[in-house]
Structure formats: structure tokens, C-alpha cells
Amino acid sequence: VPASGDTAALRVVQLDASELDQELISMLQQEIASAFRHFEPGWWLARLRPEINALLRALIWRHSVYATGSTFGQEMLNLTYSPASAKPGMSLMVKYLYGAVSVLGLWFAERQTLLLNAAVGIFPVPADKLQQAIRLLAAVARVASVLNILVFLQQGQYPTPIMYLLDTCYAQV
Secondary structure, three states: OOOOOOEEOOHHHHHHHHHHHHHHHHHHHHHHHHHOOOOOOOHHHHHOHHHHHHHHHHHHHHHHHHHHOOOHHHHHOOEEEEEOOOOOOOOHHHHHHHHHHHHHHHHHHHOHHHHHHHHHHHOOOOHHHHHHHHHHHHHHHHHHHHHHHHHHHHHOOOOOHHHHHOOEEEEEO
16 A cells, blocks of 8 residues: 555556566667677677666666656656655665665676676685575575565555565555
8 A cells, every 4th residue: 555645556557667667678778789789799798788787777777766766667657656654755765775676686686607606716605505595595586576476466566576675666646
């Protein structure tokens, strides 16, 4: 249930907003690839793709969620983030946490292998144990995501586990 003054958003509209945000990122990624297509066959673009994607997500976060409290997809559908149990609008801390998870979390997932190899050299943990731990965390995240979407379809409140953890839902503007 959104904060007072806001009305709950339909489930399909919430999912559409997320899809619009993904399409925006995909279009920007294609434009960057197109802009550098005449350079030497993408050796640096391929190597830096996770960092470029993280930079794109950070810029989008900064100019959408941080600046206005909603993503571009949400703005198109007249939605905004709203705490489920407090005053309207996202707090600055929640905006930063959301940005960190949405930018750094996805970057970490894309760079997992490289980071794993670097961690093996730093920490006195066998590589196979570290890989098992990462696989277990990824499996737990996937199960949490599936359970969360089932609860979301039933209750219509938190479309992602991150939004559940941050106690943030969508509200119709």
C-alpha cells in the first residue's frame, strides 16, 4: 500500500515501467556500439562492456531516480517510487541504496568471473569454494526473485526483491 495521497499502481503498469526502463538501456547500449563500430574490431568495447553498462545505468539513475524519484519508464506511465509505510517520496538513503544495487549489483554480476579470479589471489580461500559460495548466492537470489514475483502477482506491491528490502513500491501519480 503506497503512502498517503498516492494510489496503488496496477500490476501490469508496474511491469510495463520496468520493461520500458530495460528497453531504454538496451537502446543506449546499441547506440554506443553503433558509434564505435568503425573503430578497430571492438577489442576495448568488448572488454569494457560491463563498465560502460554500469556507467549508463549510473547516468540513468542520476537523471531519473535520484533527480525525480522515478525512472524514465515510470514517468511515461505516471508512476513514482513511494515508501510502503511512510511519507511520500523516496528518502535520500533509499535512493542511494537503490542506485548502488541497480548499478553496482549488475556490474558485479557481469564481472563475476574476473572478480573471482582476483579474489582467489588475495584471499586464502580455494577457488572452488569461492565459486560454490557465489553459485549458492546466485541460486538463493533466483529463488527469492521467483518467490517475490509470486507474492507480487498475489498482492501487487513489491515487483522486485530489492524493492521489498527497501520497503519501496510504485504509486500512481
